[in-house]
Amino acid sequence: MTFEEVLRVVDQFSEDERQRLRQYLEQMEITNTHTDLKAGTMDVDVLLAAVDDMRRGLSNDDLNEMLAAMNEEYIKPADDNLWDN
Numbered sequence: 001m002t003f004e005e006v007l008r009v010v011d012q013f014s015e016d017e018r019q020r021l022r023q024y025l026e027q028m029e030i031t032n033t034h035t036d037l038k039a040g041t042m043d044v045d046v047l048l049a050a051v052d053d054m055r056r057g058l059s060n061d062d063l064n065e066m067l068a069a070m071n072e073e074y075i076k077p078a079d080d081n082l083w084d085n
Helices: 003-011 015-032 044-055 060-072
Strands: none
Touching: none
16 A cells, blocks of 8 residues: 555545554554664764764853753653653
């Protein structure tokens, strides 16, 4: 089935079916954003380059202020089980 065929089928859904599809897609998005880290699968050079890019232009004081702000307040996750296997 092509994507266009799927869209034609969705066009025929009732409002209740569309709401159920929205909920399904939102749950898929939440589920698919969790990635298990596995040894040997991360390109550390790419990670370090990204960290360097984020830090570029920040003074040590700026960086320390940012780190303090990130550690200042704990925000409880909306779903405590989101990261459980």
